[in-house]
Amino acid sequence: MRHPLAIALLSLLAALPAAAPAVAQTSTSSVGIDLGIASDDRRRGLSWSDGAVAPSVAVRGAVGSLDAGARITAARNSARFGGADAVADLDLGYTLSLGGGFDLIGVGAAHLFAGARGRQDFVEGGADLTYLIGPLTLTGGGRYAPSQSAIGGDNLYLFARAEGGVPTTPVTVHAQLGRTSGSTDDPFAAARLRPGGGYTDWSVGGSYVRGRLSIGLDYVGTDVSRDAARVSGGHAGDALVGRVGLRF
Numbered sequence: 001m002r003h004p005l006a007i008a009l010l011s012l013l014a015a016l017p018a019a020a021p022a023v024a025q026t027s028t029s030s031v032g033i034d035l036g037i038a039s040d041d042r043r044r045g046l047s048w049s050d051g052a053v054a055p056s057v058a059v060r061g062a063v064g065s066l067d068a069g070a071r072i073t074a075a076r077n078s079a080r081f082g083g084a085d086a087v088a089d090l091d092l093g094y095t096l097s098l099g100g101g102f103d104l105i106g107v108g109a110a111h112l113f114a115g116a117r118g119r120q121d122f123v124e125g126g127a128d129l130t131y132l133i134g135p136l137t138l139t140g141g142g143r144y145a146p147s148q149s150a151i152g153g154d155n156l157y158l159f160a161r162a163e164g165g166v167p168t169t170p171v172t173v174h175a176q177l178g179r180t181s182g183s184t185d186d187p188f189a190a191a192r193l194r195p196g197g198g199y200t201d202w203s204v205g206g207s208y209v210r211g212r213l214s215i216g217l218d219y220v221g222t223d224v225s226r227d228a229a230r231v232s233g234g235h236a237g238d239a240l241v242g243r244v245g246l247r248f
Contacts, residue, residue: 034056036243038242040053041074044178045221046080046224048078059071073086085116093108102130119149135166149185150189152185155194158178161174161176170210197228202220212246221238
C-alpha cells in the first residue's frame with residue numbers, strides 16, 4: 001500500500017462513517033456492507049481468480065455526492081498477478097448532476113495484491129457519463145492507468161453499458177462492450193491487463209434482487225487468442241459467471 005492514492009482512499013473510507021452524522025441534515029449519507037461469492041472473478045473479460053470461485057467482502061460509504069469503497073476478493077493464487085492470494089480494491093467517486101437525466105462521475109481506484117511475487121499493485125482513474133431514461137441507464141466511460149512497472153506501461157479502457165430493470169419484477173438486465181489498449185514497456189507485465197497487446201470484451205447478464213439477497217448470471221467473453229491468454233495466466237475465453245450476494 002505504498003501508493004499515495006491508496007493511502008488517501010483508505011483514510012477517506014475510514015472517515016466516512018464518522019462524517020455521515022455531521023452532514024445527515026444537509027445531504028444524503030449511507031454506509032453498507034456486501035458479502036458475495038462468484039464462480040469466477042472476471043474483470044473486463046479476464047479472470048483475476050485463476051478461474052476459481054471467488055468470495056468477497058466489501059464496505060461502501062457515501063456522503064452527499066462523494067462515495068468511497070473497499071472490497072477484498074480471494075484471488076486464489078492468481079497466475080495473472082504473481083500468485084496473489086487476494087486483491088483489495090479501493091475506490092473514490094464523485095457524482096456531479098448535469099440535469100436532464102445526465103450525471104458525470106469521476107473515479108479513482110487502487111488495486112492492491114496480497115501474497116504476490118514482486119510488485120503487482122497499480123492505480124487508475126477515469127470518468128463515466130450516465131443518462132437515465134425511464135428504467136434504463138446508459139453509461140459511457142473510461143479508465144486510464146498511467147505508466148507503472150506493475151502493468152508494463154500504461155493502460156486505457158473504454159466502455160459502453162446499458163442497464164435497466166424489467167418493469168414490475170425484481171430483475172435487472174445489462175449489456176456492456178469494452179476495449180482495452182495502451183503502450184508497452186514490458187510485454188510480460190503488460191499482458192496482465194492486455195493479453196495480446198489490446199482486446200475487446202463483452203458481457204450480458206441479469207440480476208434478481210429480493211430484500212438483502214441478490215442472484216446474478218453473466219455471460220462474458222473476449223477476443224483474446226488462446227496463445228495470448230496463456231502468457232498472462234489463461235482464463236480469458238467465453239464463460240458463464242454466477243453470482244450470489246447479501247447486502248447489510
